[in-house]
Amino acid sequence: MKYDHYEAEDFAADEAFTAWVQHPEPETERFWQDWLAAHPDKRPTVAQAVQLVRRLRFQNPVVSEPDVQDAWQDVQAQLDSRRRQRTLYRMAAVISFLILSSAATVWVLSNQWERVETAFGETRTLELPDGSRVVLNAHSQLRYPASWDATEDRDVWLEGEAFFDVVHTANHQPFRVHTPELDIRVLGTSFNVRHRRGKTQVALQQGSVQLQLNPEVTPAAAADPIMLVPGDLGQFSDATQRLEKQPVDVAAQAAWKHQLFVFDDTPLSEIALHLKDQWGVDVAFADPVTEERRLTGEIQAPSLDVFLESLEEVLDLEIQREQNRLLIQ
Known part of the structure; x- marks a missing residue:
């Protein structure tokens, strides 16, 4: 076809x-x-x-x-x-x-659109036309109109990860964040959105949020909308095709804003994906046992070098680096 x-x-x-x-x-x-x-x-x-x-x-x-x-x-x-x-x-x-x-x-x-992109290892703080603030994580992109009419809904499109602090307007204009899978609808609230590898996660810090599957790319009957309250994590992935909700440590989810990375019994295989998302490096492991070693704790890391040094020390690892490739053993 x-x-x-x-x-x-x-x-x-x-x-x-x-x-x-x-x-x-x-x-x-x-x-x-x-x-x-x-x-x-x-x-x-x-x-x-x-x-x-x-x-x-x-x-x-x-x-x-x-x-x-x-x-x-x-x-x-x-x-x-x-x-x-x-x-x-x-x-x-x-x-x-x-x-x-x-x-x-x-x-x-339209020449009235703004697009902001971040490189690997870069975060940016920006103010939207309505005064809402966004912190854009590394390797991410945000698109939005350069101005919003008082009668229009406020819509932005995200690829990657961002933390939103949305202002509540006098006429209660809805604010929506769109990812390929989800439409996230709020009035005024603070929340973190992460879209990586066909999975969208929304962690709510304040206010309330409604999650709705994007009707253009998901079957209409796949799930009803769900409401989040502070402390909830809502997520949808291509793999499960389900809209789910669970409690979460929202501060840990958004700690990246302060160059702090929080792990809770996290395997190195998952941390390798974080390294790819944050700094654009590919990770290989010397053996399967190393790949499944787990980390609980926090790493304060303004750069990749600092993160790798901390990881080596905490887990007694040796990490070899050649340009954008890492070997962990």
């Missing part, structure tokens, strides 16, 4: 796909849900495509040359340099298709 090898930009250029996203009908809803059920590996790609379509805006029906030039500049500004050439051609298809449509309208990427 033609959709099997589509990337997000291909879906966004497809007339049937965009019609489903914008004006879902029972027949199209059934088709796409059946297709996603048969292609679960494409759910993240479809989620990105849905976000892309929703970020497009209708322009004046009369399309001028400056309009097209502005569209190209917007597209180019948001491309990842490693995929620039391939994605330019795909975006050209999106823009060309819409310019030639019967309505004579054109969609362009």
Whole structure:
């Protein structure tokens, strides 16, 4: 089938796909849900495509040359340099298709969007247009409108991990954080969101949060929404396909904001994933026994070198490092 090898930009250029996203009908809803059920590996790609379509805006029906030039500049500004050439051609298809449509309208990427990215080992604190504050963890990305109208919902899109301190507006505007699997709805509260490797976790510090599966990429009947109260952890993963809730130490979940990493009987195999997420290093183990050794405690680590030195000392390990590869023995 033609959709099997589509990337997000291909879906966004497809007339049937965009019609489903914008004006879902029972027949199209059934088709796409059946297709996603048969292609679960494409759910993240479809989620990105849905976000892309929703970020497009209708322009004046009369399309001028400056309009097209502005569209190209917007597209180019948001491309990842490693995929620039391939994605330019795909975006050209999106823009060309819409310019030639019967309505004579054109969609362009809105120039009113902000995108903040962090590198490995970097955290950033930022203030959103409504005054809410976000601490963005390493190797993460946050996208949001450059301004919010007083009548609009406040929506942001997260890949990676971030801690949110959301202000409560006078007219009670909902605030939503979107990951590929979950829509997280709040009014004013503090919480940590972590999205890595097909799993989203939400740890609530203050206020209340509602978790809802993203209907575009998960079956509508998969789970009802769940409410979190302070001290709860809500999570959903591609592996379990279940929306779950359990108590958690929220301070430990968000300790990374202070360059503090808390472990509770955590195997080294899981700590290796943390090293990959935080500093972009690949970890190998000399033997399976070492891989299953466990750590309980805290490590204060402003850098990878400090973290590795502490790990060596606490567990009496030898860690060899060659560029971005580690051997633990």
